[in-house]
Amino acid sequence: MGIGTDRKSIETALSESVILTQVDKVIGWGRKYSFFLYPFITACCGMEFMSVAGPRYDIDRFGAALPRFSPRQADLLIVVGTISHKQAPILTKVYNQMTEPKWVFAYGACVVSGGMYDNYSTVQGIDTILPVDIYVPGCPPRPEMVFEGLMKLQDVVQQERAAKWPRGEAPYKKRSLEKP
Amino acid sequence: MGKLIDMVRQKFPEAVLSSHEDFGDETVTVQKERIVEIMKWLRDNEETAFNMLMDFTAVDYLGKEPRFEVVYHLYSVTLNHRFRVKAGVEEKDPTINSVVPLWRAADWLEREVWDLYGIVFMGHPNLKRILLYEEFEGHPLRKDYPINKRQPLIGPDN
Ligand code: SF4
Secondary structure (H helix, E strand, O other), X not given: OHHHHHHHXXXXXXXOOOOOHHHHHHHHHHHHOOOOEEEEEOOOHHHHHHHHHOOOOOHHHHOOOOEOOOHHHOOEEEEEOOOEXXXXXXXXXXXXXXXXXXXXXXXXXXXXXXXXXXXXXXXXXXXXXXXXOEEXXXXXXXXXXXXXXXXXXXXHHHHOOHHHOOOOOOOOOOOOOOOO | OOHHHHHHHHHOOOOEEEEEOHHHXXXXXXXXXXXXXXXXXXXXXXXXXXXXXXXXXXXEOOOOXXXXXXXXXXXXXXXXXXXXXXXXXXOXXXXXXXXXXXXXXXXXXXXXXXXXXXXXXXXXXXXXOOOOOOOOOOOOOOOOOOOOOOOOOOOOOO
């Protein structure tokens, strides 16, 4: 975080005339192999996440082993399972509490689009309330798909420019109830 | 005819609208105005002794009159028998008296029916939504609630 912020100020000061690509590369390389997960698990996809995290498939091989159960220590929010309207404010709160840089992983059809729950209680895709970096569909997705998604996310992180951060609060706001 | 149905019919001859005992489940449909009085008798009478409200729910028969029906499932712990009481509730006046004074269990069950069907329970001590959030608009288990309606607080507009 410290390096990222300093780097941004240097780049801003030199106003686009100098671009520190090599530093970005090293930082990206470091970040992509050391994700600290926050598993936000609400439903059946969680069973498949256990398999992803367990010894047979072993997410540790990708450097994303350690789930943190405090959002302040995590940088990859994995949202696993159906998100209901009642839960949406909790999810955005967790997202806002995470320190930057942070990424969001949409795990399963419910999180990507609401899945089969096109109804009154389910959020129709968490991208309506959060910025999402990677979508993995499937009901639930196979662990192989999750790793494919994770590797794609690693590619994204490798390419990232420091100027992308900080990303700021989740765009979701409780809309006013008063009718215009 | 079933023994319990007989007793209720004898006690409240004009309040019982219909009854059946399909599959051995004794059921009466009563006038909604008399519901508390009948329920109180069913609870306190020694031969019925329904000291437990097992379940309470509602049904939406869209297009029929009366549109809603509330359903009480009673159980007697002492006598080990069961009974079902129904009452019709019209769409124009979706209200019925609360049975919370008789069974505390009715508190959350009536709140759930209010939340999802919009039936108002007169005399309920704390009638507010229980499963959905306060800002929710409408009552989603009504058959005319549009299936893909979005709520104003969350989710994309449509
Ligand atoms: S996508 Fe399927 S498996 Fe995953 S939470 Fe939704 S219903 Fe459950």
